[in-house]
Amino acid sequence: MxxxxxxxxxxxxxxxxxxxxxxxxxxxxxxxxxxxxxxxxxxxxxxxxxxxxxxxxxxxxxxxxxxxxxxxxxxxxxxxxxxxxxxSVYKEVDPVDSIGTMIGKIFNGINEGLQDTIKILDEEAVEKAIKAIISTKRIYVYASGGSAVVATDIEHRFMRFGISVRAYSDPHLQIASATLLEPGDVVIAVSHTGSNRDILDAVKMANNNQITTIAITSYMRSPLSQLASIALHGMGREITYRSEAMASRLIHLAIVDVLYIGSLLRQQDKIIENMNKVRKAIAKRKM
Known part of the structure; x- marks a missing residue:
């Protein structure tokens, strides 16, 4: 490490x-x-x-x-x-907890996960990721399962910058996409454990094409962290009665927010112009 x-x-x-x-x-x-x-x-x-x-x-x-x-x-x-x-130690949700207690524990867990992430998120790695994003014309996002929600959010957000962004959750499409990557492209791989074999295969293929790969994961020493050019770690404190990566998914979305705002601030004129075009186009669709 x-x-x-x-x-x-x-x-x-x-x-x-x-x-x-x-x-x-x-x-x-x-x-x-x-x-x-x-x-x-x-x-x-x-x-x-x-x-x-x-x-x-x-x-x-x-x-x-x-x-x-x-x-x-x-x-x-x-x-x-x-x-x-x-x-220091997160309290588990208990079957006998009242609704109010349950709500408090879940929200406190998310808040603590965010605070933990502030402590371990590498600022230099964030800066490198932002530079890679604002320098590219094409972003490909690979994820599966619960992390696919994060990938979709990345696609939705960054396409407003005028960047071509495609998110793939199907492993066959991930490999096909990684095979056809070109110099200057950027891959963002999202995985809670960082051990998903399909994601790892796609990132290896991207590395073979000498592409900048950005990992968003919960584990510093995961295989994905070791493979990626840039690794961003977010720590969600998972608790009983919740799906494995629920808290981590919210933490990863917060990391996406950091990349989004950081990219926006570094190319305000160009990006805001593109965002305004999108807003005007969407506005025409509203009653």
Whole structure:
């Protein structure tokens, strides 16, 4: 994992985002940190290793894998998480919850996911993605399942800029599209897990054509993150009684908003002119 500069307030989000890519022993330590964050900031590396029933070397490897220089830096970042207004551990929706409680938990989960994403979203990667978008004439978006909603949103939004945008959720069309990519094209691949085989195949094909590929995913160390030219990560705290990627889908839509507004601000005159043309055309269709 590449070193992330904003270390002071991004420990817990990083653990959640990279959890599935940790080894079993590393997951034991990570789980202990997630469940006992206020205790961990006062522990030595030896005490944490003993509490998690692991070796000190395992704790150190976990720190390095998360992007920290060592255990002390992890604790500094953890303290930054704990002393923010956010809760450290998200409360699950329970069958006996009232409607009001359920609403509160779901909305708080979405809000916390957005706050987590602010902490782990790489500003340099966002800048590169925006530059790629405003420099291209054609964007192709690949996604499937729940992420297809995000792909459709990208298509709907960015076509208003005067850019040719096509979203594909069918794996055969994704491969066909990736095969025919030309220099200067941009591919945006959206996947919650970053492990969808069809998406990965399409991105590999795009890379073979030397195309800029942008990944929007929830896991920093996912195969998609490793494949893409630019990786943007959003962390949604998934909870019981919800589809796997519901919260993450909303977080990914927020990342799309960032790309949309960022692109708009960098080419205001050209883009606003195109958007006004679209608005006038649509207005004629209204009663």
């Amino acid at each position: 590449e070193r992330i500069e904003n270390t002071l307030t991004s420990c817990l989000p990083r653990i959640r985002s990279g959890f599935n890519d940790l080894t079993k022993t590393e997951q034991k330590t990570a789980t202990y940190i997630l469940e006992n964050p206020s205790e961990v900031i006062h522990m030595t590396i030896t005490e944490l290793a003993e509490a998690a029933q692991n070796a000190e070397a395992t704790v150190f490897r976990l720190c390095k894998k998360l992007g920290f220089s060592g255990y002390q830096e992890l604790k500094i970042a953890l303290a930054g998480d704990l002393y923010s207004p956010l809760e």
